[in-house]
Amino acid sequence: MRRLTDLERVLMEALWARAEPATARDIARDIADRGLAYATVKTVLDRMAVKGLVTRELDDRAFRYAPVASKEAYVTELMLDALDLAGDRSSALTHFARSVSGPDASILRQALSPGSERGG
Amino acid sequence: MIYFAHYLITAAVCLAAGWLLTADGRAHRWPRGALIVWQALSLGLVLSVTGALLSAGLAPYRRGVVVSTVAFLGRRPAPALQWWQAALAMCGLAVTAWLLVAAIRAVSTVMRTRRRHRVLLSLVGRADDAHPATVITHPAPVAYCLPGRGARGVVLSTGTIELLGHAELRAVLAHERSHLAERHHLVLLAFDMLNRALPARPAAAANTAVRTLIEMCADDRAARVHGPAPLVAALERFRTAGPGPVPPGTVAAAGDIATIDARIQRLRRAGRVPPLALRSVIIAAAVVVAATPASFFVLPW
Numbered sequence: 001m002r003r004l005t006d007l008e009r010v011l012m013e014a015l016w017a018r019a020e021p022a023t024a025r026d027i028a029r030d031i032a033d034r035g036l037a038y039a040t041v042k043t044v045l046d047r048m049a050v051k052g053l054v055t056r057e058l059d060d061r062a063f064r065y066a067p068v069a070s071k072e073a074y075v076t077e078l079m080l081d082a083l084d085l086a087g088d089r090s091s092a093l094t095h096f097a098r099s100v101s102g103p104d105a106s107i108l109r110q111a112l113s114p115g116s117e118r119g120g
Numbered sequence: 121m122i123y124f125a126h127y128l129i130t131a132a133v134c135l136a137a138g139w140l141l142t143a144d145g146r147a148h149r150w151p152r153g154a155l156i157v158w159q160a161l162s163l164g165l166v167l168s169v170t171g172a173l174l175s176a177g178l179a180p181y182r183r184g185v186v187v188s189t190v191a192f193l194g195r196r197p198a199p200a201l202q203w204w205q206a207a208l209a210m211c212g213l214a215v216t217a218w219l220l221v222a223a224i225r226a227v228s229t230v231m232r233t234r235r236r237h238r239v240l241l242s243l244v245g246r247a248d249d250a251h252p253a254t255v256i257t258h259p260a261p262v263a264y265c266l267p268g269r270g271a272r273g274v275v276l277s278t279g280t281i282e283l284l285g286h287a288e289l290r291a292v293l294a295h296e297r298s299h300l301a302e303r304h305h306l307v308l309l310a311f312d313m314l315n316r317a318l319p320a321r322p323a324a325a326a327n328t329a330v331r332t333l334i335e336m337c338a339d340d341r342a343a344r345v346h347g348p349a350p351l352v353a354a355l356e357r358f359r360t361a362g363p364g365p366v367p368p369g370t371v372a373a374a375g376d377i378a379t380i381d382a383r384i385q386r387l388r389r390a391g392r393v394p395p396l397a398l399r400s401v402i403i404a405a406a407v408v409v410a411a412t413p414a415s416f417f418v419l420p421w
Binding site: 005008009012051053071074075076077078079081082083093094095096097098 | 233234237239240241242243244245256257258260262263264265266275292295296299304305308331334335354355359376380383
């Protein structure tokens with residue numbers, strides 16, 4: 001019995017690997033070697049849509065799913081949080097020894113564009 | 121009215137002691153004790169300010185603060201309650217409400233941020249066989265911990281793994297794990313809440329001081345296990361990995377370098393904690409400062 005987060009990661013990787021929105025059936029076929037039932041894939045994808053991790057659009061009577069943001073965008077968001085460079089200094093995390101170099105910091109900040117979604 | 125004076129004196133003592141703590145570097149000799157003192161001062165300040173306002177305003181009731189407040193809210197008429205006294209009492213209640221709102225907002229913001237972080241981490245982070253931590257792929261060196269994930273709560277970037285040697289990495293992991301073990305995120309949450317509620321500079325200075333002390337506590341625990349040398353080496357590598365201009369919005373980055381320097385010097389010095397007698401006196405004083413206004417809340421006039 002897989003943990004939900006493992007399932008989500010597998011599906012996200014499959015979505016990131018595709019350049020275009022895909023149906024649950026497409027994804028289930030992509031990861032057929034994992035032995036996941038189509039129903040499981042659809043359920044988890046729908047839950048991820050509710051969580052704001054994937055978008056879901058009805059297209060010709062089937063839902064097509066796409067990632068909300070790229071993997072790089074998520075890594076950048078994590079890094080900005082860790083370095084406390086995110087807009088609102090929520091100070092939720094303590095970094096071991098914070099000293100960010102100039103180029104690194106600006107690259108990080110630029111990569112996360114102002115329009116991208118940040119929400120709980 | 122004597123209790124009113126007590127409240128004011130306690131508040132003044134808290135402010136003065138807080139100012140001294142930030143100004144005097146000797147607090148770094150015993151970070152755990154300094155943290156306890158900080159928490160006692162904050163609690164004492166909050167209780168004595170609200171207590172002063174409420175006791176001054178509700179003096180005509182001639183009862184303890186809690187009883188008087190209940191009577192005041194229940195609109196039971198008090199003998200000769202002047203308008204300015206009612207105003208003071210309302211101020212006291214407003215301060216209490218303001219602090220409660222700040223607490224709720226701080227908790228919900230922090231929890232929302234951490235929850236979002238946790239979700240993203242489980243998507244893009246990966247477990248590493250070589251190191252008991254979650255690893256994210258990024259060239260900039262970061263090392264931090266996220267409460268609520270147990271052992272997987274320590275997070276490293278690939279930049280950190282490349283930057284540090286084996287012993288240094290172990291020391292950093294021990295440092296981060298001690299943050300989790302001692303639940304420092306709860307202390308940070310309390311001071312974050314105060315920072316949101318109170319005027320900018322004093323509360324922000326307290327917040328910075330507390331964050332530094334928390335790092336020093338974790339340094340001590342890691343140094344006890346692995347010795348100070350690998351930790352100092354790791355700090356120095358982090359320090360030289362990133363000097364440079366401060367990006368906008370990160371006010372305290374220069375202070376961050378100074379913090380790293382203070383931690384390095386402190387580990388190198390390997391000073392001893394103050395003697396037991398002095399430590400006991402400090403803790404006792406802190407308890408008195410925090411408990412005194414609290415006790416007045418229930419005493420009758």
